């Protein structure tokens with residue numbers, strides 16, 4: 201894969217991070233929630249998630265146009281790591297929220313338990329696998345250039 | 348018999364100490380974790396040794412209270428064996444402290460810790476030659492995995508003093 | 522003995538003979554390590570890490586406390602012990618079980634009800650979550666990087682001479698934080714940091730309880746405390762004679778934390794909690810109950826009322842948590858959250874709990890360290906003087922802010 205394709209991908213992921221991030225900041229400030237298809241915005245601490253995604257997206261943009269190097273790779277990893285932190289927390293809290301039963305019983309029933317996993321999801325959660333693939337791609341390109 | 352573990356901050360002294368004594372003192376990846384000394388005991392070749400984890404020091408001229416603790420410990424003990432723990436990726440500064448300790452006439456054993464990091468950086472250290480020149484045992488270790496610790500233990504009895512005048516001669520003639 | 526110059530010369534030569542450096546390839550790890558301390562990339566990443574910290578904490582502690590411990594204690598333990606314990610109406614019942622009619626464990630106020638609930642149900646999950654993250658951050662080498670980053674930012678805004686590593690350590694527990702001031706060079710620095718840390722930096726257990734019981738106020742409380750840290754740091758730096766040289770932190774490489782070391786350190790902390798903290802929490806509850814029975818609390822509350830309501834703007838009932846706070850600040854915060862008061866009053870009283878006096882463990886560490894920092898009398902006198910000034914000024918100022926904002 202050459203640099204052009206890689207840069208296009210970086211720009212694409214960057215945009216897919218930056219724009220939802222902006223939206224999250226917006227919804228965080230107004231305190232509203234909004235669902236579109238399987239994407240959901242809003243909720244507690246949405247402002248923070250938005251700020252982090254915007255920063256991550258900007259960092260992705262920053263890596264574009266640099267020659268393929270360890271620098272570029274590290275920046276992409278750092279930007280992705282920010283997505284992973286936010287997305288990872290999302291997964292963790294969904295899992296931990298789905299287990300206790302609340303009023304009356306210790307554990308949730310199976311159907312209630314499963315209802316936690318049908319979405320809608322926050323942008324960071326959907327971006328998580330995408331950025332993972334991107335990092336793998338960036339790394340693999342590096343290795344080829346090295347040898 | 349007393350063994351002192353000395354070295355710069357964050358070189359893995361507490362990790363070595365835990366390995367030697369089976370203790371559970373805090374190791375952290377930042378300098379200045381240990382500011383007070385900890386004692387432990389270990390049997391080496393049938394003899395009981397008291398082992399002391401000393402706070403990190405840059406040199407034998409103390410600059411702060413933690414270093415003062417370290418040097419007090421050094422002065423307090425009667426003819427201890429000093430294991431100078433060195434970060435293998437920063438040999439020079441570690442050797443500086445080792446020299447200072449050797450100059451004071453202590454029995455010294457050098458532990459080149461973080462050997463795994465050195466390998467990762469393609470750093471090659473000629474342990475045999477270092478040993479020959481310095482006249483004290485030099486042992487590479489990886490304290491977190493325990494690699495080399497048994498060799499370190501075996502070499503404790505052969506920790507030795509170095510005549511600094513001779514050492515100077517040897518190095519100058521290299 | 523050789524002189525330093527000759528020593529370096531010999532070592533240089535020796536190293537040239539025996540050490541061969543590999544080609545200096547910068548690895549992804551070393552570049553990442555740099556990116557985390559540069560403000561432009563480091564600050565956003567630090568933000569993400571803090572978010573992760575908070576998110577993990579919220580999920581983990583919420584899972585145990587709200588998911589399991591609250592129902593366990595409120596629905597099963599509390600009603601059982603209220604009935605099963607003999608001697609209803611006696612002073613022993615009052616101290617151990619507390620209010621026989623209480624329907625939740627916070628408000629029962631007995632050693633075996635509120636005491637055990639706060640210790641096991643609230644503080645334990647909080648500190649496990651807290652220390653788990655702290656340990657991972659420590660072992661990965663991110664902690665000193667955060668310190669360097671904070672230091673850089675402080676310098677940019679003209680604040681010099683703050684020792685950031687002891688500060689971050691203090692967030693875990695003030696005791697090692699105070700101990701680590703030993704690595705500072707001058708008496709002035711040690712004295713300054715010791716006071717600032719023990720007064721303004723809440724410890725892990727307190728942070729944990731604040732995060733799980735009053736998360737909505739957490740941010741305000743921290744901002745106000747940190748502002749106090751820097752304002753009084755700036756003032757003390759000017760008032761105290763002596764030097765405060767720059768502090769150079771050696772930044773270690775980033776590493777992947779090993780499961781073994783993390784679990785071992787966590788275990789040591791949890792064990793320490795069971796042996797050191799739980800007895801103190803129970804003791805704190807018992808002591809407060811005894812003082813209630815003896816009428817000491819109501820006497821104190823009434824005689825201090827003008828000060829509390831007039832100067833600080835908080836209800837006089839906060840006197841009891843303040844007494845418990847000498848032993849454990851986490852317990853004090855938990856007790857405060859059970860008192861009926863406005864949000865702003867809660868913020869003020871938690872701030873005052875944090876700054877009015879270090880807990881006993883920290884206090885004894887200050888006495889111990891004081892010997893190395895200009896003498897116990899001087900350090901103690903200086904600390905108390907600073908402490909009183911800080912409590913009155915900083916606590917009163919918050920009340921004033923509240924009045925100006927129209928919320929107090």
Ligand SMILES: Nc1nc2c(ncn2[C@@H]2O[C@H](COP(=O)(O)OP(=O)(O)OP(=O)(O)O)[C@@H](O)[C@H]2O)c(=O)[nH]1
Nearest residue numbers: 357358359360361362375379380381403461489490
């Ligand atoms: N990779 C690697 N890491 C190590 C090794 N030895 C120790 N460490 C890690 O290095 C860090 C520092 O180790 P410590 O044992 O706390 O260092 P110390 O010399 O006691 O430091 P101070 O008490 O601050 O003077 C910890 O995170 C250890 O897990 C080693 O041989 N290899």
Ligand SMILES: [Mg+2]
Nearest residue numbers: 360361380381
């Ligand atoms: Mg140590």
